[in-house]
Amino acid sequence: MRIKTKLNLGVGLLFLMIIILSLVSSYSVFLIKADTENILKANYNTLEYSRNMLLSLDEISHDTNHAIVTFKENLEKQTQNVTESGEKKETDNLKKNFLLLEKNSLDEALKTQIRRDIFAIMKLNMNAIKQKSDIAKHTAETANLWIAIVGTLCFLIAFNLLINLPNNIANPIKELTLSIKEIANKNYSERVHFTNHNEYGDLAKSFNTMAQKLQEYNDSNLYKLFFEKKRLETLINNMHDPIIGLDNEGIVLFANDESLKIIGLKLEDVIGKSASTLALSNDLIRSLILKEDSETPKKQPLKIYAHGKESYFEKEILNITIIPTGEEKEINIGDVIILRNITLFKELDFAKTNFIATVSHELKTPIASIKLSLQLLENTKTGDMNDDQKQLVESIKDDSQRLLKITGELLNLSQLETGNIQLNIEKSNPHKIVIYAVEAVKVQADQKQIKLVIDADENLSDVKADSEKTGWVLINYLSNAIRYSSEKSTIFIKLKKESNQIVFQVIDTGKGIDARYKDKVFDKYFQVPGSQKSGTGLGLAISKEFIEAQNGNVGVESTLGLGSTFWFSLKV
Numbered sequence: 201m202r203i204k205t206k207l208n209l210g211v212g213l214l215f216l217m218i219i220i221l222s223l224v225s226s227y228s229v230f231l232i233k234a235d236t237e238n239i240l241k242a243n244y245n246t247l248e249y250s251r252n253m254l255l256s257l258d259e260i261s262h263d264t265n266h267a268i269v270t271f272k273e274n275l276e277k278q279t280q281n282v283t284e285s286g287e288k289k290e291t292d293n294l295k296k297n298f299l300l301l302e303k304n305s306l307d308e309a310l311k312t313q314i315r316r317d318i319f320a321i322m323k324l325n326m327n328a329i330k331q332k333s334d335i336a337k338h339t340a341e342t343a344n345l346w347i348a349i350v351g352t353l354c355f356l357i358a359f360n361l362l363i364n365l366p367n368n369i370a371n372p373i374k375e376l377t378l379s380i381k382e383i384a385n386k387n388y389s390e391r392v393h394f395t396n397h398n399e400y401g402d403l404a405k406s407f408n409t410m411a412q413k414l415q416e417y418n419d420s421n422l423y424k425l426f427f428e429k430k431r432l433e434t435l436i437n438n439m440h441d442p443i444i445g446l447d448n449e450g451i452v453l454f455a456n457d458e459s460l461k462i463i464g465l466k467l468e469d470v471i472g473k474s475a476s477t478l479a480l481s482n483d484l485i486r487s488l489i490l491k492e493d494s495e496t497p498k499k500q501p502l503k504i505y506a507h508g509k510e511s512y513f514e515k516e517i518l519n520i521t522i523i524p525t526g527e528e529k530e531i532n533i534g535d536v537i538i539l540r541n542i543t544l545f546k547e548l549d550f551a552k553t554n555f556i557a558t559v560s561h562e563l564k565t566p567i568a569s570i571k572l573s574l575q576l577l578e579n580t581k582t583g584d585m586n587d588d589q590k591q592l593v594e595s596i597k598d599d600s601q602r603l604l605k606i607t608g609e610l611l612n613l614s615q616l617e618t619g620n621i622q623l624n625i626e627k628s629n630p631h632k633i634v635i636y637a638v639e640a641v642k643v644q645a646d647q648k649q650i651k652l653v654i655d656a657d658e659n660l661s662d663v664k665a666d667s668e669k670t671g672w673v674l675i676n677y678l679s680n681a682i683r684y685s686s687e688k689s690t691i692f693i694k695l696k697k698e699s700n701q702i703v704f705q706v707i708d709t710g711k712g713i714d715a716r717y718k719d720k721v722f723d724k725y726f727q728v729p730g731s732q733k734s735g736t737g738l739g740l741a742i743s744k745e746f747i748e749a750q751n752g753n754v755g756v757e758s759t760l761g762l763g764s765t766f767w768f769s770l771k772v
Contacts, residue, residue: 214357221350224479228343232336243332246287249278251346253585257311257318264305271298278321284328290320303736381413442513442539444488448532450475456699459539462506465489488537491517501542512546513539567607570600623669625664625747630695630702630770636667637674641682649688652678656695664701665750670770673743674704677766680739681708684764701752702770708765713758719755743768 224635256271275298282288301310375392382390390411392404433454436443437750442459442748445454452470460467463484470478479486487502501512516538521530574597576582638652647653663670674693681691685708694705713721720726722744725737744754749770758764 210361215352222345231339243329246325248272284324444537448536452674511543623666628665628667634673641678651690654693663770665770669746676739677706684710702768705767709763712760
C-alpha cells in the first residue's frame with residue numbers, strides 16, 4: 201500500500217471519529233442545557249414569584265395599595281407559569297383567597313390561608329426541581345459514557361498512528377539522508393535500496409539514477425571547471441565591497457550580495473539581463489555603468505543609502521582584456537564595477553572639517569582683539585615705545601597676521617568641504633582681476649625688491665567667474681611666487697586666450713619643484729620637502745577647489761632650479 205493511501209485512511213478515520221465525538225458532545229450538552237432551562241423556566245421562576253408574594257403579603261398592613269399591586273403582578277405571572285400537576289388547583293385557591301383579602305385587608309386568618317397556598321405552590325415546584333435534577337444528572341451520566349466510548353476509540357486510533365506512522369515515514373528518510381550525506385562528501389558510489397512498491401521505492405530509483413549521473417559528471421573535466429567557477433563566485437560573494445561583472449555586450453554576469461543590497465534587486469532579476477535595460481528603471485545602476493568623462497576634473501564619491509544610513513562609495517570600472525590562444529591582439533571581454541566603501545573615512549573627514557571650522561571661527565575673535573590692542577599700542581596717545589618695544593609689537597603684528605591668514609584658509613577649506621561656499625558667478629574682466637591681485641601683493645614684493653610684470657593680450661573677453669574668489673587664487677599664486685623667489689628677481693603675470701578659455705599664469709624664477717611632487721602640490725596640507733614651513737599647505741588646495749567650482753582647471757609646470765609656472769583657466 202502506498203504511503204499516501206495509508207495516511208489518508210489513518211488520518212481520515214481519526215478525523216471521522218473526532219467529528220463523531222464532537223457531535224455526541226454537542227448533543228449531550230444540548231440535552232443538559234434543555235433540562236436546565238426547563239428547571240429555570242418552569243420552577244425557579246415560580247419560586248421567585250412566590251417569594252415576592254410573601255414579601256408583599258407582609259407589607260399589606262403598612263402600605264396596602266402598593267403591596268396589593270405588587271402581589272397582584274406576581275400572582276398574574278404565576279398564573280401564566282403553571283407547569284406542574286396540582287399547581288393549577290393551588291394557584292386558583294390562592295387567587296380566590298386574594299380576592300377576599302382585597303376586600304378585607306386586615307383579616308389575619310385569610311393572610312394565613314394565603315401563605316399556606318403559596319407554600320403549597322412552592323413545595324410542588326421544589327419537588328419538581330428535585331425530579332428534573334435527577335433527570336439532568338442521568339442525561340449527563342449517559343453523555344459521559346458515550347463521550348468516553350468515542351474518545352477511547354479516537355485515542356486508540358491516534359495511538360496506533362503515533363506508534364506506526366513515524367517509523368514507516370522516518371526510517372526510510374533516515375536511510376536516504378545518510379545516503380545524501382555520502383553523496384555530499386563526494387562518495388558517488390553510494391546507493392539506496394527500498395524494496396517497497398511505494399513512494400520511497402520510486403524515490404530510491406530516482407536517487408540511484410542521480411548518483412550514477414553525478415559519478416559520471418565527477419569523472420569529467422566539466423566538474424573541475426564548475427568547481428573553480430563556484431570557488432570564484434564564493435570569493436566574490438564574500439567580499440564586503442559591492443562588485444558587478446559585465447560582459448563585452450553589457451550583460452550582467454555576476455553580482456555579489458553587497459551589490460544586490462544597494463541596488464535593491466534580486467539575483468534572478470539581474471543575472472543575464474542587459475545593464476542598459478536595467479538602468480532604465482534603476483537610477484543607481486545607471487550611475488554605476490556610466491563611465492567617467494576624461495575631462496571631468498574630479499571624481500566625486502557616490503552617496504548611497506546602505507546599511508541603514510547614507511554611505512559613500514568610490515566607483516572603479518576595471519576593463520578586462522585577454523589575449524586569445526595563438527593570437528597577439530588583446531580583446532575586450534567585459535568590465536568589473538567595484539564600489540569601495542569609504543563611509544568611515546568620509547565620517548572622519550566630516551568630523552575633522554567641523555572641528556577645523558569651529559576652531560578657526562573661535563580663533564578669529566581673539567586674533568582680532570590682539571590686532572586692536574596692537575593698534576592701541578602703536579597710537580602715540582597711549583604713550584611712546586622704545587625701539588625694543590616697537591620691534592616686539594611688529595613681531596606680534598606679523599604673527600597675528602599670519603594666524604589670521606591661516607584661520608581664513610581653514611575656514612575657506614571647511615566651507616568648501618561642507619558645500620557651504622557661495623559663489624557669485626558673473627561676467628568679470630580678467631585685466632581687473634590681475635590688477636587687483638598685483639596691488640594686493642605689491643607691498644610684499646617691494647620688501648624683496650621683486651618686480652611684477654603683467655603680460656596680457658589685448659581685447660580679452662570677460663570670463664564667467666567669481667571675481668573675489670578668482671582674485672584670491674591669483675593673490676595666493678603671487679604670494680607663493682614672491683616667497684620662493686630671490687630678491688631683485690622678476691615675476692611675470694601672463695594673461696592669454698586659448699580656444700574658449702582665458703588662462704592666468706604666474707611665472708617665477710625660483711628654485712622650482714621636483715618632478716616627484718608636481719602632482720601633489722595641490723593636495724591638502726602638502727608642502728614640498730625642504731621648503732620653508734611658513735603656511736598650512738592649504739592655499740593651493742583651496743585655490744584648486746575655488747577654480748574647479750567655477751568649472752575651471754588648475755595646473756603647474758616646473759623644472760627644478762629653473763622656476764615654476766602656476767596657472768588656471770576659466771571659460772569665457
